Amino acid sequence: MNPRIWMLAASGALLAGCAGMAQPTDSAIPLKSVRGYHVGGERKTLSGLPIKEVRTNPQAPIRKSDPNGDYQVGQLYVQQFTLASPKAKVPMLLWHGGGLTGVTWETTPDGRAGWHEYFMRAGYDTLVSDAVERGRSSWARYPELNPSEPEHRTIDQSWGIFRFGPADGYAADVSKQKSYPGMQFPVASIDQFTKQFVARWTNTDAQIQSAYDALVQRVCPCVIVGHSQAGQFVYTAAQRAPDKVKAVVLIEPASALDPAKVDPARVKHIPHLTVWGDYLSDSALWTRYRNTAETYTNAIKKVGGTTDTIDLPAMGIRGNSHMVMMDRNSDQVARLVRDWLVKQGIEK
Structure with missing residues (x-):
């Protein structure tokens, strides 16, 4: 067992009083501003497409719709909440996983x-x-601008991939679902969770990375917290802007970088934290993902960097799914992450 895991377990108890003061309450959150805007993207032009006739609502007359012309594509959407009196030295960027959004x-x-x-x-x-291509970021025309069709994840697939239970454990009838023992994810709310699924394109990584890099240049220095698919985007953003990223927190990264193709020393001054839930040994997929992530973070550690791990079951915290931030003990895990950020000097 990595000794850093046990050190974090001890420090979690030591620092609990500090982070405990920030437990969610019903009190107002004093805000300086809330802003929503788009970052990145590029203009694309289409020509030679047929003009169609459309009726936009039952009362509207039929009109011609000409798809030829300029389009803005490849941007991401961000909603920024600025506190009246922040305690942290830098803002926190929250990046979601595949087939999901900022929700x-x-x-x-x-x-x-x-x-x-x-x-x-x-x-x-x-x-x-x-x-890019998720939620309020909009999407490009298919197949003229984006040649690949999107993937749509089923509820059945999510059950096994997100480790709510065995791959064949999903059933529309809640009473027939098979979840893992001690499951922290609120499986009775699976329908509510899967309402947030969105189409996912598998060929837009370059555009996604470009938009994230533009966001880092616009708003950082910062801490970046990423989940699942965001792993490669967070790691790459840190590699490309090592002067702007002050800490990296990855919640079960499903992708990482090949240390043979990048310079781990470039980010050795940036502390990296990885959080892992339970039941990974039951999934060949997640065993492989963890090995990939640890190959990269171990390379950073080898050159003198700080790469810590919160292995929840190793710390005696059992039952967490891939959706750690939605599990019933999500506040407990958030407190451990904040404790680690305090140790890195992120707060004033």
Whole structure:
């Protein structure tokens, strides 16, 4: 077992009083501003497409719709919450995983406050974004601008991939669902959770990374917290802007960088934290993902960097799914993450 895991377990108890003061409450959150805007993207031109006739609503006359012309594509959307009196030295960027949007961070499926609110109450300015081709970022025409069709994840697929239970454990009838013992995810709210699924394109990584890099240049220095697919985007953003990223927190990264193709020493001054939930040994997929992430973070550690791990079951915290920030003990895990950020000197 990595000794850093046990050190974090001890420090979690030691620092609990500090972060405990920021537990979500019903009190108002004093804000300086709330802004929503788009970042990145480029203009694309189409020509030679047929003109169609459309009726935009039952009362409207039929009109011609000409798809030829200029389009703006490849941008991301971000909503920025600036506190009246932040406690953190830098803002926190929250990046979601594949087939999801910034809703990941906002509210749990069973209606509790998400990490977005938790860290605002802890004193962090927060920026919650929808990646390229997700949510309010919009999307490009298919197949003229984006040649690949999107993937749509089924509820059945999510059950196994997100480790709510065995791959064949989903059933529309809640009483027939098979979840893992001690499951922290509120599986009774699976329908509410899956309402936030969006189409996912598998060929837009370059555009996604470009938009994230533009966001970092615009708003950082910062802390970046990423989930699942965001792993490669967070790691790459730190590699490309090592002067602007002050800490990296990855919640179960599903992708990482090949240390043979990048310079781990370039980010050795940036502390990296990785959080892992339970039941990974039951999934060949997540065992592989973890090995990939640890190959990269171990390379950073080898050159003198700080790369810590919160292995929840190793710390005696059992039952967490892939959607750690939505699990019933999400505040407990958020407190451990904040404790680690305090140790890195992120707060004033």
